[in-house]
Amino acid sequence: MDNISNLFNVKYPIVQGGMIWCSGWELASAVSNAGGLGLIGAGSMYPGVLKDHIKKCKVATSKPFGVNVPLLYPQTDEIIDIIIREGVNIVFTSAGNPAKYTSLLKENGIIVVHVVANSKFALKAQSAGVDAIVAEGFEAGGHNGYEETTTMVLIPMLKEIVNIPVIAAGGIGSGMSVYAAMALGASGVQIGSLFAGSLESSAHDNFKQEIINSGDGSTYLTLKQLVPVRLIRNKFFERVHKAVLEGRSKEELSEILGRGRAKLGMFEGDIDEGELEIGQVAATINEIKPVKKIMDELISEFNATAGRMKNYTQL
């Protein structure tokens, strides 16, 4: 089967997104132990903290795991150096130029995947020599593309122009949508929100509860003048978004946004004043579950969908 299980040497073509404040060694190792690919999210870690999480992850699982690195922090060189020295062999890069680190990582025998949201960066990533891309749709949580292309449109569009595997992200909340993504041409999926709300996620319980409470329209993409980000519509969101609607300048928006808001909300649990990054699919998450149960359900839902779709051998 043409899927990413072989590329990563894992049982299921399911990657857990390396999310800030959620994806520590506990989450990554739990996903890898359950047969998926767990990712440590370096985006919210100082280099020393990342090193510690990698070491603990190695103890907690004998299965492959990786690290997600947003390429926009000043400490990226140091982060990449730690990853290489610790012998991590899978790296997902995001939010930056894939040309910058791909060769170095590949020279060190590391499998490299880059996250994109449009065709320009898909082609750039392919040229940089990555092994696969994550194609992240508009419905995904957190930072997002300017084009606002949804998963349903993005996957077939990118599949058409690249010849490396495309991993679908954004809106994947059940085994049914894993199956749908693969029907669209994806070789696997990256799932964020479901795992952000899992038992092993290092996010604060208050944030997990907000994920459970989310419904239709609870999240919204805002701050498009800076970097578009999908957030839960809490008190902080409404203040920021009001400023956006009033047409405030980038500088004013940056000031209202302030610093450390994601940590405040997602890690410290201030659900009113923190920045709560989650995908639209939170609307369908109703329980905080252990990773093993989430994975088991994904697999059985996928298989049930495959069974149901057997009836449609042809139209």
Added chain:
Amino acid sequence: MDNISNLFNVKYPIVQGGMIWCSGWELASAVSNAGGLGLIGAGSMYPGVLKDHIKKCKVATSKPFGVNVPLLYPQTDEIIDIIIREGVNIVFTSAGNPAKYTSLLKENGIIVVHVVANSKFALKAQSAGVDAIVAEGFEAGGHNGYEETTTMVLIPMLKEIVNIPVIAAGGIGSGMSVYAAMALGASGVQIGSLFAGSLESSAHDNFKQEIINSGDGSTYLTLKQLVPVRLIRNKFFERVHKAVLEGRSKEELSEILGRGRAKLGMFEGDIDEGELEIGQVAATINEIKPVKKIMDELISEFNATAGRMKNYTQL
């Protein structure tokens, strides 16, 4: 098979969206003749014009066809009256309260489908007694929901809460995505953009050419303060959207928008100053084709996807 073919008595579970300035009798009858369900779009027609299109459609096809009625025009009573008197037996309603006309239509033996973009209206439509709903995602062209929920998330979410068939709309541009939508739980699909750009579409050739020219990020959802609408980013769009970003008032936006812009762009072919409504999936449309060819390709792509997905009997 649990699909809408039985409900509408057509061969394929594929509905052609009843789009303003595109969906006259030529398009509707061509789709119905090719085995789908063609819809005449009453939204851009005076009552007398609609009557004429219905009469011509009856001559052009012996297959079932329907009419799409946006419930927000002053002449809706008259439109509904013509539909009943002309013996049309399928009506899709949109943009308004489904409770208002559903009983009257049902009493006259008409199958009623209502277009929704969120769970509130899905439940409202079901309570009003409609036979099915169209669930239209954020990626769809033209007017759109405030929640911005994408097709990937919307279909499973609505499927979970209603017990009538859900027809997927938004982002459906190939047989692969028809298959994916049905994997997500849809009982069929409604396709707009592909047919807007077809040979039989009554849209102006200049507009069709703009659809062909569209790429990644060519469309954008704007005017959220009034009614959100997805448009091609032409000169007119940029002027309107600049005003949106500056935080102008509803009154100012209405004035900049003006009247008759959709007709100017889509029907009269002024691609700079007209309002060009189309879905994100326009990015993957590369040729103006006759309806028969579009339908044949949808079916063969669907069947090829079913064949490919046979390998995934279980994960």
